[in-house]
Amino acid sequence: xxxxxxxxxxxxxxxxxxxxxxxxxxxxxxxxxxxxxxxxxxxxxxxxxxxxxxxxxxxxxxxxxxxxxxxxxxxxxxxxxxxxxxxxxxxxxxxxxxxxxxxxxxxxxxxxxxxxxxxxxxxxxxxxxxxxxxxxxxxxxxxxxxxxxxxxxxxxxxxxxxxxxxxxxxxxxxxxxxxxxxxxxxxxxxxxxxxxxxxxxxxxxxxxxxxxxxxxxxxxxxxxxxxxxxxxxxxxxxxxxxxxxxxxxxxxxxxxxxxxxxxxxxxxxxxxxxxxxxxxxxxxxxxxxxxxxxxxxxxxxxxxxxxxxxxxxxxxxxxxxxxxxxxxxxxxxxxxxxxxxxxxxxxxxxxxxxxxxxxxxxxxxxxxxxxxxxxxxxxxxxxxxxxxxxxxxxxxxxxxxxxxxxxxxxxxxxxxxxxxxxxxxxxxxxxxxxxxxxxxxxxxxxxxxxxxx
Numbered sequence: 001x002x003x004x005x006x007x008x009x010x011x012x013x014x015x016x017x018x019x020x021x022x023x024x025x026x027x028x029x030x031x032x033x034x035x036x037x038x039x040x041x042x043x044x045x046x047x048x049x050x051x052x053x054x055x056x057x058x059x060x061x062x063x064x065x066x067x068x069x070x071x072x073x074x075x076x077x078x079x080x081x082x083x084x085x086x087x088x089x090x091x092x093x094x095x096x097x098x099x100x101x102x103x104x105x106x107x108x109x110x111x112x113x114x115x116x117x118x119x120x121x122x123x124x125x126x127x128x129x130x131x132x133x134x135x136x137x138x139x140x141x142x143x144x145x146x147x148x149x150x151x152x153x154x155x156x157x158x159x160x161x162x163x164x165x166x167x168x169x170x171x172x173x174x175x176x177x178x179x180x181x182x183x184x185x186x187x188x189x190x191x192x193x194x195x196x197x198x199x200x201x202x203x204x205x206x207x208x209x210x211x212x213x214x215x216x217x218x219x220x221x222x223x224x225x226x227x228x229x230x231x232x233x234x235x236x237x238x239x240x241x242x243x244x245x246x247x248x249x250x251x252x253x254x255x256x257x258x259x260x261x262x263x264x265x266x267x268x269x270x271x272x273x274x275x276x277x278x279x280x281x282x283x284x285x286x287x288x289x290x291x292x293x294x295x296x297x298x299x300x301x302x303x304x305x306x307x308x309x310x311x312x313x314x315x316x317x318x319x320x321x322x323x324x325x326x327x328x329x330x331x332x333x334x335x336x337x338x339x340x341x342x343x344x345x346x347x348x349x350x351x352x353x354x355x356x357x358x359x360x361x362x363x364x365x366x367x368x369x370x371x372x373x374x375x376x377x378x379x380x381x382x383x384x385x386x387x388x389x390x391x392x393x394x395x396x397x398x399x400x401x402x403x404x405x406x407x408x409x410x411x412x413x414x415x416x417x418x419x420x421x422x423x424x425x426x427x428x429x430x431x432x433x434x435x436x437x438x439x440x441x442x443x444x445x446x447x448x449x450x451x452x453x
Contacts, residue, residue: 012097026051041202130166159190216335228378320351
């Protein structure tokens with residue numbers, strides 16, 4: 001079995017890895033190290049939690065030597081502020097014995113002046129979200145002409161966020177001769193297009209195919225008729241605080257995250273994170289969840305992709321995701337490091353097709369459990385679940401337009417002509433009280449008159 005010593009990395013890096021307690025590299029780390037070290041463009045496809053960050057950081061840190069040049073040599077792009085913070089923290093853990101200058105930059109905060117000051121002091125590695133990096137580049141404070149290695153982490157989410165334009169803008173400021181390193185949990189058409197447009201004969205490694213269910217996760221699902229019955233099921237299950245001691249609940253939208261938090265019976269034990277929450281709130285919520293101050297964390301897929309959390313007892317999918325790969329990413333948050341994990345999927349009749357797509361991808365039928373007898377089935381529906389009524393108003397409007405009567409008549413042709421020729425009071429005033437002719441206007445008018453003659 002290959003060890004980190006087989007990578008033949010410098011002593012300072014090896015000591016940091018030993019301090020962190022890492023002994024055996026993960027499959028994606030083994031597959032990527034030599035290729036990235038060789039300088040070839042690289043695309044790594046691996047699930048969340050398989051050690052992707054260290055997979056590209058180790059060869060990059062092995063490559064970097066001491067330098068006093070002011071502009072960075074390595075650019076790492078990430079889709080969310082949370083992931084930027086996580087990457088910077090991981091670099092700091094790997095470099096206690098190496099003199100490396102690092103900065104993480106992201107938007108949504110009022111610290112752009114502080115970020116500019118940090119960049120001006122000189123950097124080796126800059127990590128950031130595309131928009132903030134592009135803003136700093138446009139300001140002239142950040143120059144990307146010295147970049148030798150470009151890393152795009154979670155590239156599938158990056159493109160789903162609509163960052164393709166920002167990425168292209170950033171690429172224009174990068175030197176053409178550079179190494180491109182892409183990491184993604186899934187391979188999508190957007191990722192393929194990016195590879196075709198900007199990578200040169202990349203080496204592609206796929207590890208732990210996303211359709212493979214993890215053996216350490218016990219999966220079950222409940223057929224539930226509606227939103228409020230799902231809430232009732234959760235209120236019943238989460239009463240067992242020993243079994244559900246650290247629970248991550250995934251929801252589809254920011255609105256559903258807030259609504260679910262209001263409806264659950266465990267207010268003091270819940271933290272909520274989504275893109276509308278302020279950065280400080282998100283950091284505090286994650287910290288409370290990690291330290292055990294809150295037992296339940298409600299999050300959207302987008303935000304949770306950039307968060308690394310340990311020892312989660314249960315992942316609950318409050319909705320059935322439309323993309324089956326997202327379900328795989330969700331349940332990959334539990335059952336880590338040899339620990340047993342649990343996954344619960346709640347699905348309605350409208351979500352059956354999405355559930356079957358998940359099972360088809362995994363080649364595994366999720367066991368169905370009956371709703372406990374003491375859970376009440378609610379007939380209350382949220383607006384999205386109600387059948388849309390026939391648009392009676394639109395129909396009546398059409399009837400009103402086609403029919404005429406005492407209460408409705410079309411304008412006569414005569415009235416239409418008169419109204420068309422009539423000038424508004426405002427227009428009449430403008431014509432009556434014209435602006436005084438300026439000197440330049442007088443000259444121009446004289447030239448026009450001479451031309452006519």
